[in-house]
Amino acid sequence: MARNYFLDRDIIVDKLNNVYTVLTNYNPPGYIFAYLKYVYTGSGLWKGYNRVLKQYGIHNLVKLKQKFNFESCYDASFPILYLSEIRTHLKPEEKLSHLLKHSASDDLIYYLIDFIENYVRVSNLGVTGSLLLGNYHKNSDIDLVIYGCKNSLDFIESFKGFEIDKEWIIEANNNYNIDFADKLYDNKRRGIYKGKRISILFVDDKPWKYCERVCRKLGRVRFKGLISGDCKALFYPAVATVQSSNEYQISTIINYEGVFSSALLGDREVIVEGMLMKCEEENVVIVGDREVRGYIKPMQ
Incomplete structure (x- = not known):
């Protein structure tokens, strides 16, 4: 259904x-x-x-x-x-189902199908971007969606990675005015496959509750901390917990800037700048606020 x-x-x-x-x-x-x-x-x-x-x-x-x-x-x-x-x-999953049932004579669709057959062993897949809309051209990127927590983590753990997309690192540094995009780059999420750029995107397969709690802004913060992220770090907005204590008593990071999401998965030490929010009884830092853009920089 x-x-x-x-x-x-x-x-x-x-x-x-x-x-x-x-x-x-x-x-x-x-x-x-x-x-x-x-x-x-x-x-x-x-x-x-x-x-x-x-x-x-x-x-x-x-x-x-x-x-x-x-x-x-x-x-x-x-x-x-x-x-x-x-x-x-x-819907990405409906479009991919349609593409897989038809001819792979189109070069871009051929590369998509070839990658799926060789590297992706999950059933909950979709395709988004220009392939979903149908306005792609021969130089378009391939944007593949993996749905669900388990499927997303299974892919991250099993896939060895694409050929490194060096242009992405340059573009990210320029677009976000940073100098550490190489620390953010994850070739399991994006890279070059047989000459084509492919991005792997992760989406929870369930809707979330709107306005579950009320938050208010407190102002800009910057801190260093040990964070830990599970599959929620793969979805958008990306979420990770703060393990080590800090002067602001922040317990959660919520990231709306996709470029920094890879820094939230697993356990690592990071420097974070963002908007401090009071969400009822919890202190949260938002990265990607209109007033405080912020960043997440891995220490290693």
Whole structure:
């Protein structure tokens, strides 16, 4: 039975033919959290779509000309799309099923199928990005989605990794104004496969509860600590626990900047800068806030 709820990495086409990507597994009644990625112009490299979000990152997302709504539970503004504006809801798992049943004569789809047959031994898979929308071209990236906690961890533990994508490291340093993208790069999540760029994305296969608790901002913080992350560190937003004590008594890191997510998986020492939040009885630091972009830097 097809799911009727929204998950991270789903793609939405509105009634004006503009294209949005869902960015969380929790969504309010009447609208969803989603960012505008393409507008339809009828011409261009992406089969009539013009990409408006050319680089990822909160600092780029907040510049988009779309609706943002202040969410009092999170004390922050999110990009939104009303349910009444939706024309089509595209689901990664349904698109991949369709692609696998048809000819692999298309080069990009051939590489996708070849990689899956050789390296991915899980059933809960999907494909997102331009392959899901259908506006891909010969130089498009392949964005593969793995659903569920166990499947995600099994892949991370068993896959030996892609050929290193050195351009990603350069692009990340430039886009996020950092000098340690090499410490963040994980060739199990992205890299080169037979000349094609592939990204592996991880999504919880269950919806999350919206507004589960109320948070408020306290201000910028920076601390060094030992953190630990399980499969929740693979999903978006990525979550890890702080193991060592610190002067702010922070217990959890929630990261909205995908570039830093690999630093949260497992046990490691990191330097973190972000927005300190009081979420009822817990102190949380948010990385990727509009006011304090922040970062997560591995010590090794």
